[in-house]
Amino acid sequence: MTAVAASSTDADADLTVAAAAAEDRTAVRHRSVGRPLLYGALLLCALLTLLPFFWVVSGSLRGLDEIRSDPGAWLPRHVTLGNFVRLFRTEGFGRFLTNSVLVALMVVIGNIVAASAAGYALAKLEFAGRRLAFGAVMAAMMVPFTTVFVTQFVITVDMGLADTLTGIALPGVALPLSVFIMRQYAQSVPDELLEAARIDGAGEFRIFFRVFLPLAGPAVATITIMSFLNSWNNFIWPLIVAQSTASYTLPVGLAATSQAAQHVTDYGLVLAGAIVVMLPVLVLFLFLQRYFVQGIAGSGMR
Missing domain, CATH: 1.10.3720.10 (MetI-like)
Incomplete structure (x- = not known):
């Protein structure tokens, strides 16, 4: 009886260890999938936040004629500091x-x-x-x-x-x-x-x-x-x-x-x-x- 009880206890312990290991593997898989998704979402939010600032900086380096002809462009065709010069001389x-x-x-x-x-x-x-x-x-x-x-x-x-x-x-x-x-x-x-x-x-x-x-x-x-x-x-x-x-x-x-x-x-x-x-x-x-x-x-x- 003692041997049977001991073997039963060992089996329960093994099952507990196996279940814990399975839970750890599941948690690791969830983290390995969830973390890149989280970082990707944060990166997307950061880009959406920075895009208007980038457009303002880019637009400030474009000439007035270029801004009027193509106001939605993201990059200046010809970089110029003329806007800042005119601003400081205002x-x-x-x-x-x-x-x-x-x-x-x-x-x-x-x-x-x-x-x-x-x-x-x-x-x-x-x-x-x-x-x-x-x-x-x-x-x-x-x-x-x-x-x-x-x-x-x-x-x-x-x-x-x-x-x-x-x-x-x-x-x-x-x-x-x-x-x-x-x-x-x-x-x-x-x-x-x-x-x-x-x-x-x-x-x-x-x-x-x-x-x-x-x-x-x-x-x-x-x-x-x-x-x-x-x-x-x-x-x-x-x-x-x-x-x-x-x-x-x-x-x-x-x-x-x-x-x-x-x-x-x-x-x-x-x-x-x-x-x-x-x-x-x-x-x-x-x-x-x-x-x-x-x-x-x-x-x-x-």
Whole structure:
């Protein structure tokens, strides 16, 4: 009986091992088939995403006559930098570029200061109405710009900021999304660190600047990229507020310049301008991409 039981146990063990091996082989086959399909799908998505950028770069290197005769071509027959030369020689281009840089700096600095302070307060300080304040931030994120721009414009005019760079920058100085990101990231900072600083006699301002901000580098990088992108690519609000070419930002100035000649769009100038507008964003993201990913992960955004 003992021998029979032992042999039965050995047989069951062999069957279990065989079943496990079969499952492993099946999993390997599925991975060997599924992984190439996944990579192929990702590659296709990447190509579809990059094709418009490739066409813009290619079009910016084509002459205006070539663009008009064959607008759908993917490669230039004759490579030329004439569009960029005309762009840089365009009257007011330097002023448009300077205005965009100044507005972007005001927006980025304002978001770093205001969003960091607001996010820290909403996450780490106890005060009456904290939940209501955070609810207001969340609600502001859901309100489309088209429902508030008239009110914003009236307030801007009443403050005497119409046709000024400050008036263009002011609505973007404290974006609700920036406050949300900083608040979510601040919640991940251990309270023990802040309590230890309080025990050592540090006040809230010192804790904020000496303890919290050095730890919030990824979140600061994230709101820097997002606020810069929001300001740099903004077209509608600067178009509404700027009433003279002296206040035009780069997107508004390029749009006005490209249609100045008998209301015919100069597509070579438009494509060259698109490259110039994209370059600062790409450079900023390349420098801060590691912190950007950490900030998104730390804030809980997906």
